[in-house]
Amino acid sequence: MNPHDLDKDHELVDEGPMAFPVDRRDFLRSGAAGLFVLFFVDRAGALQEPARLPAGRQGYPTDFNAYLHVKADGRVTCLVGKIEMGQGVSTSLAQLLAEEMDVPLASVDIILGDTDLCPWDMGTFGSLSIRQFGPVLKDAAAEARSVLLLMAAERLQVPAERLTVKAGVVSDTADAKKSVTYAALTQGQRIERHLGSKPTLKPPASYSVVGKSAPRRDAIEKVTGRAKFAGDIVPPGGAVHARLLRPPAHGAVLGSVDTSAAEKMAGVRVVRDGDMVAVLHEHRDEADRALAAVKAEFMRNDPPVDDKTIFDHLVKAAPPPQTPAQGGTLATGEHASTVRVEHTWFDSYVAHAPMEPHAAVAAVEGGKVTVWAGTQTPFSLKNQVMQALKLPADKVRIITAYVGGGFGGKSASRQGVEAARLAVLTGKPVRVQWSREEEFFYDTFRPAAVI
Structure with a gap:
């Protein structure tokens, strides 16, 4: 991205604010x-x-x-x-x-x-x-x-x-x-x-x-602090903050939810669409308070593996080994060596932990959804939004602002889809910015391995 990427005068075709249907x-x-x-x-x-x-x-x-x-x-x-x-x-x-x-x-x-x-x-x-x-x-x-x-x-x-x-x-x-x-x-x-x-x-x-x-x-x-990351983007008219109800464990399914207390809070709007439950407010802190007032019960199954059994599972589930190149024989090498080292390494799941949490801002104008997102894969995110909202390609635009680190973790851009869904449902620009807790729990992780 360069300093003019968010300006209108660098556009190759001037279509007016927030509408650039140029493939x-x-x-x-x-x-x-x-x-x-x-x-x-x-x-x-x-x-x-x-x-x-x-x-x-x-x-x-x-x-x-x-x-x-x-x-x-x-x-x-x-x-x-x-x-x-x-x-x-x-x-x-x-x-x-x-x-x-x-x-x-x-x-x-x-x-x-x-x-x-x-x-x-x-x-x-x-x-x-x-x-x-x-x-x-x-x-x-x-x-x-x-x-x-x-x-x-x-x-x-x-x-x-x-x-x-x-x-x-x-x-x-x-x-x-x-x-x-x-x-x-x-x-x-x-x-x-x-x-x-x-x-x-x-x-x-x-x-x-x-x-x-x-x-x-x-x-x-x-x-100088002037760089615009996804969470810094402010569309015309501003954007409301959205906080989403998250399951307490991976694989948990929402059983029941009571949003009545949140709905009584001043300025709070509750949105439910299928499995998505969100509270929206002009201020992030108030959205956090509203989310804390939501009461939910989740159905959860015991996972087949946990952090104590994952390595045994990986060893048992490992596919047959592949040999991309081969030369000499193992026996010859062992005989010629003076020192032989054998070891097994265990590599746990590790959070990517970028400095910038996942964030996205979405707005709808003229039937077209524009999403500003911190993503490593803008075109993949576009496809996800198209599928989630059942929109054609010319009705979805993804703009990637500066991204504050990704390390592969921002290849999955769930927050962009969440913001787009909420913007369409509410008719307002919506900002979804993960908390640090969400970042460490719901982000993708570097896979565990046994070497």
Whole structure:
């Protein structure tokens, strides 16, 4: 995310507040000028199989899933479904792009994690943003540079091999008076390129941006407290706080509930929808008080395993071992070794415990649900909201604000679905922000293991 991601003036199509129904094809059909380079991150590397997606869900695209745009003012924008959660991709991806295109780093915008603006992406996890997406972004940037050089050669009437680029200005090495900017080349033009064969990249020895220290784009906002995380988002008209009734144990089922005491509290609204019971108030503390007044009985079954028996269960339930590679023999190795170490390691379930608890704000306008969420998987959350509310893709938008740590735990984004359901049921913007207790009890955990 960059400082302009929540501003309206960076939008590629101005649809007014809280309504940006722009998917990747709609955007390309729009009248925006400039050079577009469309590219595709390898599906196998993204660990996604479209056949496993239920009917109606938004699946992996077959044409492209990221693109960069050289605008008529010379600015370069890359739109990708990744998110910024402190790992610095809003800065590092901009460096990769600026390097290959020979443009100033300050002229590069990285738009992240907005399902209306960015093409589909499986999510941000596994350290794949740079390792997997980075090389493809470099290829796309090099392709854009190549196209612009050919356009400059035609404009300046000189061979392309005589041209050089610095800070977005193409110059003739034989005649310094002959030059043209990227902005001038793209004005009034609309060029679309699909990244095909691998372009020629700059040699690392010539790098002037990559490998150099660059100010983090999120640094000033974060150290001054201006950075907006999901819980900080305030839609027009404000948002009410929602606290949800949670079961006392995993697998427990709600048997009965008495919300009469909460309903008598001033300013409290109680919402029940199937298994969801929520209390809403303008102030978080009052919502907490109302939730404490709700009386509920849950039916719970004794779990088949607990923290004392989990390791025995894992050993008994383990599938047959797999050998991905083999060489030599165990007997030979044991005979040749002077020291033999055998040990069993037990690794418990561990909470991800991010600094920022799970949070989401949802609002409905014109029949469209917009959710601002701290999530590692905005497009997966979009699918979940679509299914929960039975809405088509163009009626759901997920915007990922800054994410205060995830570590895999924010790949599941239940709070976003909860906020969306409540916003539709009440007709008001709703904020769902987990308490620290909820974070440690109801979040997903790193799996236990026996090694």
